[in-house]
Every structure is written in structure tokens, then in C-alpha cells.
Amino acid sequence: MNFQFSLDSIFPEDLMIIGRDLTPKVVDGSLNSSTPSEYYYKHFCRLDPSSKMALGEVLDRMGAASARAQGLSQVITTMEKLRTSENHIVYIITRKHPDRSVDGADICVGFLKVGRKRLFILDSSGGQNEVMPVSVLDFYVHESLQRHGYGRQLFDAMLQTERVEPVHLAIDRPSDKLTSFLAKHCGLRQPCPQTNNFVVYPGFFSDREEDELFYPNKRRSPMKNGYEVTSMVGINGSPSFSRHSHGSSASPCRPASREVRNLHDHHQLW
Numbered sequence: 001m002n003f004q005f006s007l008d009s010i011f012p013e014d015l016m017i018i019g020r021d022l023t024p025k026v027v028d029g030s031l032n033s034s035t036p037s038e039y040y041y042k043h044f045c046r047l048d049p050s051s052k053m054a055l056g057e058v059l060d061r062m063g064a065a066s067a068r069a070q071g072l073s074q075v076i077t078t079m080e081k082l083r084t085s086e087n088h089i090v091y092i093i094t095r096k097h098p099d100r101s102v103d104g105a106d107i108c109v110g111f112l113k114v115g116r117k118r119l120f121i122l123d124s125s126g127g128q129n130e131v132m133p134v135s136v137l138d139f140y141v142h143e144s145l146q147r148h149g150y151g152r153q154l155f156d157a158m159l160q161t162e163r164v165e166p167v168h169l170a171i172d173r174p175s176d177k178l179t180s181f182l183a184k185h186c187g188l189r190q191p192c193p194q195t196n197n198f199v200v201y202p203g204f205f206s207d208r209e210e211d212e213l214f215y216p217n218k219r220r221s222p223m224k225n226g227y228e229v230t231s232m233v234g235i236n237g238s239p240s241f242s243r244h245s246h247g248s249s250a251s252p253c254r255p256a257s258r259e260v261r262n263l264h265d266h267h268q269l270w
């Protein structure tokens, strides 16, 4: 997608990340910082007001194109939504014209938006798990550049930066193209749709640190008088979980719709 202005001053690197502070930052796996957030905040370039407006145009137009490509009536990604969402991050790829003085010749190739979402996900024993996994929220590569490996580049950068395995992601209403992408590049098959339009894959609950997945700011305490007690921890406290298990009498991975029931009938989940 072309713009009337040069993208170089907003996106000095071809692959960058932007969070709610609207400050593009470098994605560089070699930095090897101790935490993703430390790494994220160390490397950035502040934008002047006109560059920030230009950034808004890039995000808004790319978000609108993504919604059109997915046949959505509502746009999921805009600058305003990014600014007001607590933990959403956009990974974005641009390509600059070799002659940096030519306005309108740079292109924005695509973007991937992820964030932690509070979700209820069923496990194989029918337990409702209140979780907050890294979630794929919006993903778009311009039509003229699809199937050239740009989606993979965005996705790999996200996995590395967020330090997450593909199988541990939740995906918001995956399109057929994304379903095919996940099968091809990540070996993810037999999606398990949830009642909230999100999809997870077998293995979602496996091989995790207990604290890694679940709802941040709540820490599970021992059962007290038969009730689970949760308490708040600091905003940067390690995530923990709040699991509402139905116990052994619950039906396996309780289906919420015919489609889900069929899936559950045919596949061993998780």
C-alpha cells in the first residue's frame, strides 16, 4: 500500500513494533534482553507530531484494508484503538524505495496485531479456564504481496519477541487463509473453536509454566471454605490463573454449538 509521504522517518527499519505509546521500535532478536518489555522499551524512535499523523494514516488505512480482506463490518486496527488498548502490539513491515527522496514510493506491506485477551477456554475435562493468553487479533499482508513470505516474517518476529509457542496462542476468528498459514508454517491442525469466536489448538494447555498463561493480577490462593480466593498482585506481577474446574463429572470439553460438538466428537483435544 502506497502513501503520499516517505515512510522512512516513521519506520527507519523494515520490521518494527508499535504499542500504545505510538512509538515505533526496532525488532532485533539479537538484543537478547532479559524480558521482552525491557527489550521493547530500550529501542525506539520518538515521532514529531506530523510523523505521528502519518503513522495514524498508515495504521488506519492498513486496518481498513485488513477488515475489507476479511469481510468484516468493523475495523479492528486503528491508531486510536492501539492508543487506548492496554497491551496490544502491532508488528509492521514496510519496504522503502531505494531513492529515499521519492515521496509516495515506499510501501507498507502488512501488519500483525497481538495482545493478551481475557478469555474463557474449555479444557479436555470440560473445565472453563479464565485465561489471558497472547492472542492473534488482526493479521494482514497486502493482496499484491501475499504468499511471498511476509506473513511468516511478521509471525516469526512476534513469536520471538513475545516468547510464545504457536500452539499456546489464541486466534481471533481465523480466516481460511490464516488457518492454512498456521497449518503450513506451524503444523497447527484440528482447531478447537470456542464460544467467543476464538480458536485454540490441541496442546494449548500443555508444556507451560503454570504462571505463564493465566489471568494477570490475580493469584490463585488455596481453597477456603470450599471457595477459591483470588487476590490482586501488582500490574507487573507474574500472570497466574483462575481456573473454574467442573471436576471429573463434567463432560469432556463441553461443546457450545453443533460445530464445536462435532469437533469434539471427532478429535482428542489438547
Ligand code: ACO
Pocket (backbone or CB within 6 Å): 066, 069, 070, 136, 137, 138, 139, 140, 141, 142, 145, 146, 147, 148, 149, 150, 151, 152, 153, 171, 172, 173, 174, 175, 176, 177, 178, 180, 181, 182, 184
Ligand atoms: N489462500 C490460501 N492460503 C493462503 C493464501 C490464499 N490466498 N495466502 C496465504 N495463504 C497461506 C498458505 O498456507 C500459504 O502457503 P502456500 O502458498 O504454500 O499455500 C501461506 O499462507 C503463505 O505464507 P506467507 O507468504 O508467509 O503468508 P502471507 O504473506 O500471504 O500472509 C496472511 C498470510 C496474513 C493470512 C495473508 O494471506 C492475508 O493477509 N490474508 C488476508 C487477510 C486475512 O485473512 N487475515 C487473517 C485474518 S484472521 C486474524 O487476523 C486473527
